[in-house]
Amino acid sequence: MTSAPASASARTVLSSGLTAPKPIFDWFFALAGLSVLAVVVRAIYFTPIEALQGAAQKIYYIHVPSALGAYIAVGITALMSIVYLWLHDERADRLAEASAEVALVFITVVLTTGPIWAHKIWGAWWVWWDMRLTFTLFLWFIVAAYLVLRDGIEDAAMRGRYGAVLAILGALLIPFIHLSVYLFSARLHPMPVVLKPDKPSLPPEMLTTFLLAFVAFTLLCFALIRARYRIAVQRDLVTAFEGDGGSR
């Protein structure tokens, strides 16, 4: 590769929102990781054991905040897909891609911790007619399909368009899955105990752990998305330079 076309392409690349991230220590990620660790320690050693459910209840401090992280990430993917189809901004597409991958991780955590709790409390690993359970499972399938679809396409513009179309259709599908399972629903899922009209019914120590867990997992969610976004930027930079210096 000669230097002249490379620098020219570097300029065009920069104008499309690509800048090489500096290889520094990721402080944000370290902070998020430490706060998750701290919350786990607090949940295990410094939070009282729930009287009815026993130690099994402590899985909540991972399960529910992970669900929040998953919804945030899925929401960002859907939103950025609309932005991408509308403005054709590559940054939106990279953000959608990064969030989808993080969403898959968080949903996997939700789907793993949920049955562990349910086995102890409901007496069954899996309950199909529970709305949130089934719904989360299908969310996992849609996000997985989204990532596999993207993985199967070489051309960046086409990858962005296809991904965005699938993400938007997936967003349209969600109410239908919800409605369908609702008709089945036996409403076995525990009802919200924090976000409800009257005062939260958790004891103060548990509530603090819960809220800290929400903060920690939200931090982790954003830190992961940011780290994954940087990988996408670097991949696109490599592709841009290769396309410039290759056979063409």
Added chain:
Amino acid sequence: MMGAAWLVARKDLAIEFRTRTAFFSALVFAVLALCIFYFAWDESIIAPAQRAPGVLWVVLAFSALLGLQRSFSIEEHDRGIDALLVSPISREAIYLGKAIGNLLFLCAIQLITIPALALFYNLPIGRPLMVVTAIVLLAMIGIVAVGTLFSAMAVNTRLAELLLPMLSLPFFVPILMNAAQATTRVLADRPLAESWPWLKILIAFDLVFVVACTLAFPFTLEE
């Protein structure tokens, strides 16, 4: 636009009618699956008539996938899709034409599969079976709307046929759930009003996804 769409559909059906390979293989697959499912349960525990709705919808979904796969892969050969794109018809018309072609293709398969189901599972022939056929048509509209779009997307990826089930099946889930629930009630000779909540979701799904997929289709083509 509908005139152009019909031309595209007729072209696809003419190709299919002259070769008949896809139709025959999808049909044999469907009837074969009906037979295999018969032996999957103990006859003395669950009566065949009670299994029929579940079997019908599983077989229907997978035979639909077989039919849909072919929809855009036949255009890849000799780059027929390019000829379609330069022709003076709108991209929405191409999508609708492809979808109508697929719908007729799949309905033709079901027209043989449903009587075969009645035959093998000893279902009463009469009004319930007519209602089931109507539910199948409702469900097929939704399946074809989503499946045609994903078929167009899948052929352009490295994974091609492998990707179509993974993309489509999550979208088939609400259709299959509601259609199977309604079918169970209809075949048990319950009043139609009892199936109405499930049918309402089916109809809403058809409306939303026919419109959404028609609008989304132009984005899946090369600019």
